[in-house]
Amino acid sequence: MHTELCERFGIQYPIFAFTPSEHVAAAVSRAGGLGVLGCVRFNDADELDGVLDWMDENTDGKPYGVDVVMPMKIPTEGKSVDLKAMIPEAHISFVDRTLQQLGVPPLPEGEGREGVLGWLHSVARSHVDIALNGKHRPVLIANALGSPPKDVIDQAHAAGVQVAALAGAAKHAMSHVANGVDIIIAQGYEAGGHTGEIASMVLTPEIVDAVGPDVAVLGAGGIGRGRQVAASLALGAQGVWTGSVWLTTSEYANLNTNAGMTEAFLRASSADTVRTRVYTGKPARLLKTKWTEAWEAEDAPTPLPMPLQNLLVADAHSRMNSAGNPDVISMPVGQIVGSMNEVRPVAEVMADLISEYEETVKRLSSL
Amino acid sequence: MHTELCERFGIQYPIFAFTPSEHVAAAVSRAGGLGVLGCVRFNDADELDGVLDWMDENTDGKPYGVDVVMPMKIPTEGKSVDLKAMIPEAHISFVDRTLQQLGVPPLPEGEGREGVLGWLHSVARSHVDIALNGKHRPVLIANALGSPPKDVIDQAHAAGVQVAALAGAAKHAMSHVANGVDIIIAQGYEAGGHTGEIASMVLTPEIVDAVGPDVAVLGAGGIGRGRQVAASLALGAQGVWTGSVWLTTSEYANLNTNAGMTEAFLRASSADTVRTRVYTGKPARLLKTKWTEAWEAEDAPTPLPMPLQNLLVADAHSRMNSAGNPDVISMPVGQIVGSMNEVRPVAEVMADLISEYEETVKRLSSL
Numbered sequence A, B: 001m002h003t004e005l006c007e008r009f010g011i012q013y014p015i016f017a018f019t020p021s022e023h024v025a026a027a028v029s030r031a032g033g034l035g036v037l038g039c040v041r042f043n044d045a046d047e048l049d050g051v052l053d054w055m056d057e058n059t060d061g062k063p064y065g066v067d068v069v070m071p072m073k074i075p076t077e078g079k080s081v082d083l084k085a086m087i088p089e090a091h092i093s094f095v096d097r098t099l100q101q102l103g104v105p106p107l108p109e110g111e112g113r114e115g116v117l118g119w120l121h122s123v124a125r126s127h128v129d130i131a132l133n134g135k136h137r138p139v140l141i142a143n144a145l146g147s148p149p150k151d152v153i154d155q156a157h158a159a160g161v162q163v164a165a166l167a168g169a170a171k172h173a174m175s176h177v178a179n180g181v182d183i184i185i186a187q188g189y190e191a192g193g194h195t196g197e198i199a200s201m202v203l204t205p206e207i208v209d210a211v212g213p214d215v216a217v218l219g220a221g222g223i224g225r226g227r228q229v230a231a232s233l234a235l236g237a238q239g240v241w242t243g244s245v246w247l248t249t250s251e252y253a254n255l256n257t258n259a260g261m262t263e264a265f266l267r268a269s270s271a272d273t274v275r276t277r278v279y280t281g282k283p284a285r286l287l288k289t290k291w292t293e294a295w296e297a298e299d300a301p302t303p304l305p306m307p308l309q310n311l312l313v314a315d316a317h318s319r320m321n322s323a324g325n326p327d328v329i330s331m332p333v334g335q336i337v338g339s340m341n342e343v344r345p346v347a348e349v350m351a352d353l354i355s356e357y358e359e360t361v362k363r364l365s366s367l
Helices: A005-008 A022-030 A045-057 A082-085 A090-099 A123-129 A150-158 A171-178 A200-211 A226-234 A244-247 A250-254 A259-267 A290-294 A308-323 A335-339 A347-365 B003-009 B021-029 B047-055 B080-084 B089-101 B121-131 B150-158 B170-178 B200-211 B226-234 B244-248 B250-254 B258-268 B289-296 B308-323 B335-339 B347-366
Strands: A013-020 A036-037 A065-066 A136-142 A160-165 A184-187 A216-220 A239-242 A273-276 A282-285 B017-019 B036-039 B064-068 B138-141 B160-166 B181-186 B216-220 B238-242 B272-278 B284-287
Touching: A005 A216, A005 B347, A013 A136, A013 A244, A013 B021, A022 A036, A022 A045, A022 A065, A022 A250, A022 A347, A036 A136, A045 A123, A082 A200, A082 A308, A090 A290, A090 A308, A123 A136, A123 A150, A123 B250, A136 A184, A136 B064, A150 A160, A160 A171, A171 A184, A171 A200, A171 A347, A184 A200, A200 A216, A200 A226, A200 B226, A200 B335, A226 B200, A226 B226, A226 B347, A239 A244, A239 B244, A244 A250, A244 A335, A244 A347, A259 B258, A282 B250, A335 B121, A335 B200, A347 B226, A347 B347, B003 B216, B017 B021, B017 B244, B021 B036, B021 B047, B021 B250, B021 B347, B036 B047, B036 B138, B047 B121, B064 B121, B080 B308, B089 B289, B089 B308, B121 B138, B121 B150, B138 B181, B150 B160, B170 B181, B170 B200, B181 B200, B200 B216, B200 B226, B226 B238, B226 B347, B238 B244, B244 B250, B244 B335, B244 B347
Parallel strands: A013 A036, A013 A239, A036 A065, A065 A136, A136 A160, A160 A184, A184 A216, A216 A239, B017 B036, B017 B238, B036 B064, B064 B138, B138 B160, B160 B181, B181 B216, B216 B238
Antiparallel strands: A273 A282, B272 B284
16 A cells, blocks of 8 residues: 555555544554644644644654645635624524524533634634644645645745645646645545535546646545555545544544544444535535434524534534534534444554455455 | 356456446447346337347347346336326426426427336336246346345246345345345445435445345446446445446447437536436436426425326426437436546447456556
């Protein structure tokens, strides 16, 4: 499983692991992959700075990456409070009513949160600035919303850091390459989080052919086993981008405040996800729960556009995800959730990915 | 690309080709795959008998299969005219209005059709009876709707014919195996025609694991290139089930009365399909056209259940598909349509599938 990306980043396996947990990211990097820390949860750039210090110290000198959520076009934005004024009353009362109907308790006193602001351009930019402040040693900045602005790409390149961008269609991939992006993440329909309608089986080779042999493509969506890594490389990817599979690792438990969430993942089948706009305003695949079902009811309002929808539901997310009820959580996950059936250490998941990959290639070669 | 299925059926490559065209099916069998003739279009069993005579004579002694559309439970059914009485007036007037708005001319005098009756249990059963009447030499009966009734499975087995069934979820696959089905076709979300929501990347290994090593699984959905064949076998399939890719072969033109349809396929991207109930009443992936868009309008009625929906739209299909307008056709096709960009002979498509597969396995082995 040695591709050009292994040389480029000094990694042993071209397995890229997106995760909001520094513990998972560091463990993946230590195991020979590339851990990529999701930054969207850091409202406070100083907190990210501290976490990247921790990454620097806990990766045995191995490389790692960061992931930001940044629209290419710089939007008009205000402070959280200005944006909140744009949220219709009917939406707010629907959320309140739904939480009440689903029996979600308020947050414990003093635990109110500001909501996730990482969707805002200014906050995402502060993540880039911290990652590139010269103290840390990321090798990759990935952007969940496609091409970052040109000056961010230039800033990364000046620091010797590569830029990756998610794409759900070949035309977007080509536009990312034209904008200076180095690596395309071909995000298939089956993936968790923001995703398009074209499945990996079709999307990966389409993007590989569209961007040509000089641009590396990572296959994303539906990858949690070695057979899927082999399939993705067969489709022409130079590596894989994984996410969901790390949500049931032991290391993730450090971040997971909700035992119900782990239970929900472990019991879910591949049919228990839904692609919906209720998380951020753009289509994203989530675990199917009573919360996502409530938004599909006849009387439910239409989700708001990004970034308003996430501001609308941020408190609700905190409340649900603190409450420990596996039936009522809000969490992105891909269709691979059906094969996430036990909590295991990152190193074990990595070892399985690699050994099943090797068996698969051996089997194929013998046919 | 030699799996146990090659031995079982006496074929060179485990490439199964579903097609309504006997010309395509025979050409695939002659090229070393297994051509599987779709029977749903034969309202008249004698016509199928004649076509299977032709298959027997034009396959150089190579094996072939047939595909029927048969619910496991025998439904209450009447003649076409009784069922038509169950169709609401509002649906009929919506179809009439839509055809008028889209400028679809009536059929030429004398070309009125009865509508496709192959969806009816009695008609599907007549297809099985013809296939197994002892005159013909099919090696496989595939059923698009899952397990056929027990007596049909027994009838096939008594004739030495294997039975395959489509499944869009692991639990359905397991139930097919319990019913006596020999081969599972794992039909991913990206496939044309009737399909579920789980993409091939996740579905194939899930079904392979669920049915165990003694039951062969064919990967279906998104397969039109050798890289995709390799990916599907990497995922654990023993062979692939293809369909869409044959719609732009030269041999298919014998069946295709509408030059506009070929044009529509050639120009479509992978984003130009939609999963909808408008074709048969069950979710099926179709080419996205002005016809499918009309059914998504606010004022459009909800599609009727199977088999009523197909009876409702059968005349409309005939009219649209005779009219030659690539913007207004009704045709199932998978997301692979984005890579169907020229009309080529079956033998050339087969040769490309095989050579790209071989290159892919060689590339994987060298990593």
